[in-house]
Amino acid sequence: MIKVENLKKYFPVKRTVGEVLLRVPQRFVKAVDGVSFSISKGETFGLVGESGSGKTTTGRLILRLIEPTSGKIFFEDTDITKLSKEELRKFRKNMQIIFQDPMAALNPYMKVGDAIKHGLEIHNIGGSNQERKMLVMKMLERVNLSPPEDFYYRYPHELSGGQRQRIVIARALILRPKFVVADEAIAMLDVSVRSQLLKLLIDLKNEFNLTFLFITHDLATTKYICNKIGVMYLGKIVEIGDFKEIYTEPLHPYTKALISAVPEPDPKRKKKKIIPEGEVPNPINPPKGCKFHPRCPYAMDICKETEPSLKKVKNHIVACHLY
Template sequence: MNQNLIEVKNLKKYFPLKRTITEFLTRKEQKFVKAVDDISFTIKKGETLGLVGESGSGKTTTGRMVLRLLEPTSGTIKINDIDITSLTSEELRKFRKKIQIIFQDPMAALNPYMKIGEAIRHALKIHKIGENYTEQKQIVYDIMERVNLKPAEQYYNRYPRDLSGGQRQRVVIARALVLKPEFIVADEAIAMLDVSVRSQLLKLMIDLKEEFNLTYLFITHDLATTKYICDRIAVMYLGKIVEIGTFEDIYRNPAHPYTKALISAVPEPDPKLKKQKIIPQGEVPNAVNPPKGCRFHPRCPYAMDICKIEEPQTIKLDEQHEVNCHLFNKK
């Protein structure tokens, strides 16, 4: 786990807002939703990086850009030292065998009119893996068995509507793994499941990571989930990464006020232990016109005058723990 598999630098994604005819004719300045605004991070080979934050923080947009399912406005994305932002469509198509995604909603991700076995085999057909139909079908059987869709022969010809939510998510996981990728983006992969099924799927993802030597970007709004699967955690707020560190750093020694608020919201299993909840004031600002300076300052209980003017720079607290906050500026 010493070699970086993923290197993201100065990544941005601005979505243009539609202008009215009047705005267009009067040449009113184009406005953008700054979904992701200049973030950088790395993921080591064999590591799981958790990306957490509230809805609208830019997590899913980041995950899709890392796979180039969305084109970045600017920035670079290197996977195994290959800058995928410079690849042509054909080069990217061939490269996709190495990078896959597990979507949040399996019903939206699967074709309701395609049998699940064929949905998994479809990736093999695209990339011409397997000598013939029989060999491809056996590969599909093997991966279905591995994700506990047993016996595979009984599931192969079923449709998504015939399965439970947990089984459908196993199909999506199998489809991502059938090409034997190196890197997987898990976008809220267990968010829509019951609690009991979540624990089973988490254990499955951990086992698969070890078996297939996978690297994960694990996107979630539930910070409590990250303790079971993530090696490091990056906290996003309004398009910015405000803190990044190991699991121990984030849980035992959170630095950014926003991270502390997220930690305080994690339920405590022991009813005798009382935790002080930190609830940020107000609502999340509009990503079209984000606050100047630190984006969290309108909701931060520790906000200073400098927070309203100057954007905080990245400050290293130790070897792997970084925070973007003026409270730690020693100037």
């Protein structure tokens, strides 16, 4: 359903002198730097990595919420990077996003029922206002906000964090999209609410036959919802594999470090933690060769000079000179 080829997004570096905003010539933050992957229909692809690795930027590029510097994005064989604004607006109902912060994603002056109904009005779904209201009521009930009449006329500030996130989910799914980007959709919630919303997302995925890009920094949640996992570091994909194989046999040193940081529920079982040295390099001036080599315990001379390309190793795709 989704195919991304050599996707790049470079943000120009800017600085302020007095009250004048200046661009720093030929300096860029390479937020996404040559990313390629595909997502099959009905699959949930997990995109994981530290903050600043480029996960959210990748998700927004796929939906064309921001424009790519270069690369191609295919949705069911349609290259959406070539669509005009009007064509993209009509196309938009097939691709939706669940934002991380529901309070920032919702208009504080718009009742939540109207916020969900707004998408139906834009795409002219439902014959009348009453029919659209009924569709919204059904969706509110489906995301476990019952009775729906109690929530339709409320404002976002009158709801809890978990209820607001259910509203954002309802707004994304009311258009019956085929593909959904869930950008840290449960990260800002309490642990008990997270499990409820994770189960809700899984149920909705199966009910509506959705395809998900699940963006998260929490590897522990990916094993409950993801079929495949892509690991990002400093704008690059470093490993892609089936979620079971990523958990049981990670290949890239960075993936191994992420897996080792996942808490072990059984206190009797102890696992060795792998803590990368130092901090994430400056994205404006990343290291030469493999971007992970300054922190990697297995770094070789070639890692400092030559950037590794993605290659198939066993059933994984990994970018590392160890293989």
